[in-house]
Amino acid sequence: MAPVLRGSPGSNAFIYGKTGTGKTAVTKYVLNKLSSKAQKLGASVDFCYVNCRLAGTEYRVLSSLCDALDVNVPFTGLAVGEVFDRFKEGLDKQRKIFIVVLDEIDALIKARGDTLLYELTRVNETLRHGRTSIIGISNDLRFKEFLDPRVLSSLSEEEIVFRPYDAAELQDILWRRAQVAFAEGALLDSAVALCAALAAAEHGDARRALDLLRVAGELAEREGADCVSEDNVRQAEKRVEHDRIVDVLENLPVHSKLVLCSVYLLGKAKVSYTITGDIYGIYCELCDQSGLSPLTQRRVSGLISELDMMGLLNARIVSMGRHGRTKKIRLGIGRSLVRNVFTNNDRFRGLLSYVPNCFAGVS
């Protein structure tokens, strides 16, 4: 990025790496350094960091970029093209080199296609004074396949791959943080080693390793132990996972919950597997029970796919010859987990013991 300090635009760059390998942290760190250096040298540089997954749409990404340039844009109401024009205009007026960081860019491209990226890579051609360079950050290594070759070639002038941390590196990271957070001797070597090993097995996710250590520390503190043990780490692992699932489960839209509940009920009836059609039948009954109008099968099929991707369901396409092609579906999480969450929900408590019509009379 150094050329920007001399007033010429830097290369576009592409950064790959799995979650928790430090892509975002490093990028932000470098940009901070760069901007303070630029200030000292009086270089006209500005940057904007956008998380595309959080922003979610082209419109919101563009409006973040405009914000960074102090260009006034309403957060809805304008055509995307209009926002883009204002962005270009602002860029040209300010005669700046503008560094655009698009984090989790794969999420945006998968959902929306690469039009925005294409426009952004071409923006320099139409600017007279300003210049942009783009830094794309992606979790998905195979993400390139989704890109238009023109975008790809201009975007990957520089490529950086952040490989996953191995267990030794994770231990190193953990110890450094532990020095600040834990009292001397409050941490067993083996506990730290286990945190590192668990996170390394996942995919070298440092954030996860730190989470585990933090929760293990809290657990140890609560039980009044004088040091964090391996046992605490194992409890922490369960705890972290458990909390994550409960959180997703509780925040599911109501129809997704009904679908999940249908799968739960079918499981209760010792059916060996369930298929889309069965689930849809029971789902309709549950809608009836709770006074909601059911969605179409097409939509429910989509909901099942979403739940599958979240890991709450396991769905796999099978062909049963004469009996058609469908999905075999079962719960992807513990039944007790579903039961617990729904028992705490007024609307669903009753449904857990509902007996679907097709089971009536069957023991």
Next chain:
DNA sequence: CGTCCACAGGAATGACGGGCGG
């Protein structure tokens, strides 16, 4: 070896709540 089931999943379209500038 063709048929046909029971869906998968893409595309187009619409309803809806929200916000905009004029």
Next chain:
DNA sequence: CCGCCCGTCATTCCTGTGGACG
């Protein structure tokens, strides 16, 4: 207040398809 556009969720209509069965 109007006409317009936004994003989200859903519906409608559609074509595609693996493999047991006849």
